[in-house]
Amino acid sequence: MQCSKSVIDKIQSSVRRDEEELTECSSSLESRKRSLLSSEAVAAKINNLLLMCNFHSFKIKVSETDSGGYFIIRNNGDKADIETLSEGERNFITFLYFLQSLDDEGTKDTKSFVVIDDPISSLDSDVMFTVSMLIRDLIEKVYKGTHENVAQILIMTHNTRFHNEVCYRYNGRYPQEYHFYRIIKKSPEPNSVEFYGQVNSIRTSYQELWDQVAIASREEFANHPWLANTMRRIIESFFSTLGGERNLYEIDSNMSYEEKIVHNSLIAWSHSGSHTIMDNDSINLQSHNNEKWLRAFRIIFEKTGNISHYEVMMRNANQFIANII
Template identity: 35%
Template sequence: MDEFVSNKANLDKAIEGISNGLKTKATDLALAEKALADLEASVTSVQPTVIEINGILASFGFTSFRLATAGERNESYAIVRDDGSNARSTLSEGERSFISFLYFYHLIRGNMTATGVSGDRIVVFDDPVSSLDSDVLFIVSALIKRVLAEACSGTGRIKQVFVLTHNIYFHKEVTFDPDRKAEKRSHETFWIVRKTKDGSAILGYPSNPIRTSYELLWEEVRNPNRPALTIQNVLRRILEHYFTILGNMDKDSIIAKFDGRDQQICASLFSWTNDGSHNFSDELYVSLDETTVDKYLSVFRRIFYATGHGAHYEMMLGPVPATENEIPAETVAIATEMLEASGVLPVAHGDPP
């Protein structure tokens, strides 16, 4: 009996000690939660956001507008010009996009409420440079690279970042990494979303697939699952860039190398840069079925060989030699004369063996 009483007393003391410890811990937890709430409130208040965004604008030398506090208790934002006038009614579309991006950039480091600011997060930038001029595009690119660096280092709350864009220049700015070699780094992936007749397809790449818009057009031609609805415009843009902008070549003479429907297709490919030169190409419409697409690709290839630029075609697409029945003998002879005149081929003398 005495032993039972002694054990019970010891257990009661242990329970009392644990209960007191729990009360102390509960008090400490309440104090810590209050301190965290105070810190979160300071992060999500208006003034720190105004200070940080204005600091970002000043660091890049941006002076078109700045933020200020507004409202009876300074609980709202105002966008003002350098002279202090309200800029709300005079903001351009690009400026609206830029200020929205800046607020989002600040928001991903805090929260709109006084709770949850310390939670981990995944950030998505969906084409953030639409309607932006080159100076603002550079600022946006630099800020996104800061977010990417934070996610890669693992030092902050941002754990993963997705960047979606149609802008090749912006993509090159954001993805530039002097430490990256030929392949992608372990912390990054590259994807291209392509339109298909049934919707969209997402294709992954082992390295950065975007170099220039011109190379991207050739990538569309190389793609065996290229969409028939867009291939005509892709071929047009390649021919415009290579022959008109870079080569300053006469399109009429190139079109004249073809006959019949092939000439129509060739004129259609050049119609953007040769508008008005041929009456039948002004409103030329060629329905695009699988056979017609193959014909477009064949004529597209023959244009390069007919003008003596087959080497460029093979460099961009890989060696796909054209057969004799695809290129008229006259075209082959003209291309050969051009290559001989340029010194690429030796001049032939006498009859062939």
């Protein structure tokens, strides 16, 4: 049987249309598969983090009807009303979803400027460490340029503990890409923003005490009347609060006779210089330089086997002071 040219053309045209439709359907199917796989991967990551942080009463599940959608379920499989979650639970799961959304393939062609404002509100201390670790990981990826979707990140917080956890680096030094700012409230005047460059100006109270000792060490023959209170707080924090020593006069067992005399004098001087307001000796007390007290302060750590702690704290304090001068 011989077909006419018009019939052949019609068949070929029909085949081409079918092939085009098949290509479109295959493309749509692959896109839906990627969306489903991506949603499941995000749900798995969030649920693993919830379990790691002891959130066992709920988890998220990928919606079977809404492409790319999620809903919260209880352990028995029932859907959870968002209003039944605590503020901390809502904040944490929202933060986790936001963090995972930054890796969404749909935003791969654009670079985002990410702002994170106090994500630890209403969270307990254990979760705070997890949130801090996740943000530190994000910062490191952005700094190294390995994050496909984020070009820059700004973190704002009122919580100094969270700030120090997020900004923790082993060597305490920050590259040029890191900038620190502090908002200074001057009510009723307008607030001001101070720029600190690569210097993290937020310190713990214990670090700030060592900063004062480092400052006095640089000017050991100058008069620093506040040094007595500073030394007392360091000694009591390290040896009494952490070390369990009830009597600071009794931690001199490895000292020589001369060192014990100076040690006992230091303990007495530090208490006298911090527990009294005014007395007849205040003028004489401040008229002496602090060189011998600084030397006795170091000997305490040396003779008790804690010289490494002294050296680390003094080194970090001197580095900080050098950066802000």
